[in-house]
Amino acid sequence: AAGVIQSPRHLIKEKRETATLKCYPIPRHDTVYWYQQGPGQDPQFLISFYEKMQSDKGSIPDRFSAQQFSDYHSELNMSSLELGDSALYFCATERRPDTQYFGPGTRLTVL
Amino acid sequence: ELKVEQNPLFLSMQEGKNYTIYCNYSTTSDRLYWYRQDPGKSLESLFVLLSNGAVKQEGRLMASLDTKARLSTLHITAAVHDLSATYFCAEGAQKLVFGQGTRLTINP
Numbered sequence: 381a382a383g384v385i386q387s388p389r390h391l392i393k394e395k396r397e398t399a400t401l402k403c404y405p406i407p408r409h410d411t412v413y414w415y416q417q418g419p420g421q422d423p424q425f426l427i428s429f430y431e432k433m434q435s436d437k438g439s440i441p442d443r444f445s446a447q448q449f450s451d452y453h454s455e456l457n458m459s460s461l462e463l464g465d466s467a468l469y470f471c472a473t474e475r476r477p478d479t480q481y482f483g484p485g486t487r488l489t490v491l
Numbered sequence: 492e493l494k495v496e497q498n499p500l501f502l503s504m505q506e507g508k509n510y511t512i513y514c515n516y517s518t519t520s521d522r523l524y525w526y527r528q529d530p531g532k533s534l535e536s537l538f539v540l541l542s543n544g545a546v547k548q549e550g551r552l553m554a555s556l557d558t559k560a561r562l563s564t565l566h567i568t569a570a571v572h573d574l575s576a577t578y579f580c581a582e583g584a585q586k587l588v589f590g591q592g593t594r595l596t597i598n599p
Contacts, residue, residue, distance in 0.1 A: 413586060422579060422589035423534070436586050470533065472587075479524065480587065482534040 382406050384473050384483035392489045393461050401456040401486045403471030410475055411435070412454040414446060417468040417485075429454055430476075461490045495582055497590035505598055507569050512593045514563040514580035523556050523563045524581045528592070534579065537565075570597045 385404040393399050405412055411430045415423035425438035429448035440446075443461075448454045454471060466489050472480040494517040504510050516523065522541060526534040538547045540556035540563060547554050551574065553566045563580055575597045581587040 411585075415587075422592050423587070425586040425588070428586055438586060468531075472534075479536050479539045481536065482526075484533045487531075 384471060384481055386469075386471055386483040386486050388486060389484060390487050390489075392491065394491055395461055395463065397461050397490075399458045399461060399488060401458070401469050401471075401488070403454045403456070403473070403483060405452050405454075405471075405473035406475075406481060408475055409473040409481075410452065411473060412448055412452070413472045413474075413480060414440075414454070414456050415470045415472065415482075417470065419467070423470060426456070458488075463490050466490045495580060495588050495590040497578075497580055497593050499593060500591055501594050501596075503596045503598065504567075504570055506571055509569065510567050512565040512567075512578055512580075512595075514565070514590055516561050516563070516580075516582040516588075516590075518561075518582065520582040520584060522582060522584055524587065525552075525554050525563070525565055526579045526581065528577045528579060530577075537578075567595075572597050572599060 387402045413428040414426040417423040426440040427446050428436045432448045443459050446456045468485045470482050470485045472482045474480045496515045498513050525537040528534050538554040543558040545556045551568045556563045577592045577594045579589050579592045581589040
């Protein structure tokens with residue numbers, strides 16, 4: 381069965397650079413969630429989209445923005461990167477009211 | 492503030508033994524999830540519990556939900572090494588709020 385696709389899987393950036401993370405949902409899934417998981421931490425909700433509209437916002441820094449496109453894929457844009465942004469970034473998708481399926485994650489390292 | 496608390500946070504056990512992970516949550520959520528995560532990997536959905544008294548089983552794992560007590564349990568029966576991982580519970584109808592995770596190590 382098709383799964384959630386995230387790219388890139390690994391990303392290394394310098395401080396103050398920008399990064400773009402992409403998420404491709406399972407076909408017919410209309411909702412995308414972004415989570416950030418720091419080392420040894422639980423995942424923290426960042427932002428979500430339903431039918432291409434932002435549906436909820438969590439602890440997402442102002443330096444980050446996201447959107448969902450007409451083909452339902454989503455991108456998380458991160459600017460002015462800081463060392464503390466180093467984490468695993470997951471997107472999860474669902475077709476309501478089903479369960480959320482997580483992608484493999486993007487490991488971001490900020491040097 | 493939504494809170495989900497798991498205990499224990501660390502669990503080391505012998506193969507063949509039984510144990511239970513507890514998950515307390517703070518809201519009247521209609522959904523409780525259990526996920527498994529191997530180091531550096533994604534979160535694998537194990538169970539979704541939707542109603543009071545719900546019980547689901549898959550292999551050596553069984554999850555239950557008591558919405559009145561706001562408590563879910565994940566019971567491990569006759570543990571095997573392959574079950575070593577971190578287990579998260581999470582609650583929410585849409586965005587998920589996760590517990591801290593229980594790092595389970597099963598020793599031969």
